[in-house]
Amino acid sequence: MAVKEKEVKQPLPPLGTWAPAVALSWLVPGGGHFLLKRTGRGALLLAVITATFLCGLMMRGAMFQPQRGDLLTTLINTGGFVGDVASGILYLLSVWLGYNQVDTAGPVHDYGTKFLVTAGLLNILAMVDAFEIAAGRKE
Amino acid sequence: MNLSHFEAAFLFALFVSVVMGIVTKNTDRDRLHYGVYTFVCFIVALFGLGWLMYLGHG
Numbered sequence: 001m002a003v004k005e006k007e008v009k010q011p012l013p014p015l016g017t018w019a020p021a022v023a024l025s026w027l028v029p030g031g032g033h034f035l036l037k038r039t040g041r042g043a044l045l046l047a048v049i050t051a052t053f054l055c056g057l058m059m060r061g062a063m064f065q066p067q068r069g070d071l072l073t074t075l076i077n078t079g080g081f082v083g084d085v086a087s088g089i090l091y092l093l094s095v096w097l098g099y100n101q102v103d104t105a106g107p108v109h110d111y112g113t114k115f116l117v118t119a120g121l122l123n124i125l126a127m128v129d130a131f132e133i134a135a136g137r138k139e
Numbered sequence: 140m141n142l143s144h145f146e147a148a149f150l151f152a153l154f155v156s157v158v159m160g161i162v163t164k165n166t167d168r169d170r171l172h173y174g175v176y177t178f179v180c181f182i183v184a185l186f187g188l189g190w191l192m193y194l195g196h197g
Contacts, residue, residue, distance in 0.1 A: 041161050052154045058140035059147070108140075111147040118151065122158045129162040139165055 010137065018134035025130040027088045029123045032130030045126045053090045053119035061112025062103040063095070080113075086120030086127075145185070152181030 025032030029049035033042030064080030067073055084091050103113070132138040142150070160174025 044157060044161055048154050048157045052151075055140070055150060055154075059142065107144060108142060108147070111142070111144075111151075115147075115151065118155065122155065125158055125162045 013135045018131050021130045021134040022127050025127040026086065026123065029088065029090070029119075029126060032127065032134070036130065036133050038133065041129075045122075049087070049119050049122050049126065050090060052115050052122060053087050053094075056112045056115030056119060057094060057099065059108050059112025059115060060101050060104070061109060061114070061116045062101050063091075063099070063116065064113075080117050083117035083120040086124050087116070088123060090119065148185050149182075152178055152185065156181065 021032035021035050023032075024035050028034075028046070030042035030045035030047075033039070033045060063084050064077050066081045067077040101109075101112075103109070129138070156174045156178035159177045160170045160172075164170045164173050
């Protein structure tokens with residue numbers, strides 16, 4: 001009979017050990033990995049997340065803005081906005097340079113919008129990975 | 140950029156698989172295996188759902 005092992009809750013390491021890596025990871029995709037001397041993985045993350053975001057831009061995807069309304073509207077638009085912002089410098093640069101695509105009907109635009117949000121969500125995964133490496137929970 | 144549904148979904152699968160492989164496993168060998176596994180799952184789901192919609196449409 002298989003015995004289910006209880007997961008031991010690990011204490012949060014000091015802020016100074018992981019915060020710079022996580023912050024840099026948000027700002028520059030893969031940046032936290034570069035800081036932690038995981039250059040290969042950092043370069044791959046930078047290339048893939050940037051490519052995802054650029055594909056989204058080239059497909060003229062729309063950026064989400066937080067909106068209030070019924071529950072679904074709030075959830076989709078706020079969640080989408082968080083996903084967009086999670087791309088860090090890619091999002092900031094595109095907004096500062098005036099990218100402002102209105103939400104248009106069409107499969108390509110729709111894919112573009114999803115690619116933009118996905119780039120941010122993938123960057124959140126990269127931030128979590130950087131946290132785990134910085135905290136010594138992962139190689 | 141004007142991609143077809145398949146091209147866009149293929150690119151999406153490729154990008155997501157690479158990141159999933161990198162962040163979930165501990166060794167390069169496991170990362171490669173998991174990345175390829177995730178990509179194959181995406182493509183199987185893509186074709187499976189495509190056929191399902193085609194056949195369901197009648």
